[in-house]
Amino acid sequence: MLVDSEPVWEEVRRAFVAEHGGHWQSDTQARLMGMSTGEWAEYLHELGVSLSPERIADGVIQQMKARYHRGVPLMPGAVAAVARLAGRVPLGLASSSPRALIDAVLAETGLGAHFTATVSTEEVAKGKPAPDGYLEAARKLGVAPERCVAVEDSSNGLRSAHAAGMRVVAIPHPAYPPASDALDLAWRTLPSLAALTPDILS
Structure with a gap:
């Protein structure tokens, strides 16, 4: 609720899925919201990403950390x-x-x-x-x-x-x-x- 993270998560995970051979679905973002790391990594693997869930989680998290290091998108107020x-x-x-x-x-x-x-x-x-x-x-x-x-x-x-x-x-x-x-x-x-x-x- 403090960070406007969902647009960043969607952008990063959508690009990661496309880059690694997966197929983003129309309801993917809604389903991902609230999942733990292990849960969403497994789900992206099921979408066809050609990496293990562990490597998916590590890759996405590193990209998210890099984005936040450039500036955390805090919610207004x-x-x-x-x-x-x-x-x-x-x-x-x-x-x-x-x-x-x-x-x-x-x-x-x-x-x-x-x-x-x-x-x-x-x-x-x-x-x-x-x-x-x-x-x-x-x-x-x-x-x-x-x-x-x-x-x-x-x-x-x-x-x-x-x-x-x-x-x-x-x-x-x-x-x-x-x-x-x-x-x-x-x-x-x-x-x-x-x-x-x-x-x-x-």
Whole structure:
């Protein structure tokens, strides 16, 4: 939700699939959103990419790191929203990105100091829409899931946080809007990160 990563992921993975003999499908991007590293690497292999899932993951992640090193595409209002919330509540991050990219983003942006706990879905059994990542973030925070509020912009993210028993604030991504059934799971829907305040979470 902090990084406008989906356009970059789509560009990098689509080019990688084409370069290595695979065939991108019309629903590929929607299916990939929320998958853990192992899950999406296996899926790209199934699309015909002529490399092992391990080599697919490594190749894509290295390209993503290079893109982020040139500049992290933060969502509008992300830095201010984190600063507003960090002074009032402990913050956790449950991301589908691999650990290497989470650490790179937090280091490049200086946001890492605001988060008490961070989790990559490659560190749990299943990626989104399974609740594993959010449950692990709550465990690391030492807070019961039902006392947590998750902020999400994608269908699988909304499903994941809701399945974990959390209240979910939806801030739909304009280019990749959540499916209506996923959006129905939201406790509140906001137009942007600028509207995300501590009072909203009460």
